[in-house]
Amino acid sequence: MDKNIGEQLNKAYEAYRQACMGRDHAVKELQQKTENYMQQIREQQEKIELQNSIIAKLKSQLAALNANR
Numbered sequence: 001m002d003k004n005i006g007e008q009l010n011k012a013y014e015a016y017r018q019a020c021m022g023r024d025h026a027v028k029e030l031q032q033k034t035e036n037y038m039q040q041i042r043e044q045q046e047k048i049e050l051q052n053s054i055i056a057k058l059k060s061q062l063a064a065l066n067a068n069r
Helices: 002-068
Strands: none
Touching: none
């Protein structure tokens, strides 16, 4: 009887250990994906800022051209 309980405990512990390892892996994967997405967002924001700067310069040039007409 004690041997059966021991085996059950070992199986339960192994299942718990596997579940924890799976959880830890999922957490690390989520953190990595989050970091990657945040980096992509930063890069896109930089591109938007650059494009906005270019647009502002072009508008300024257009206004200057229109003022000279």
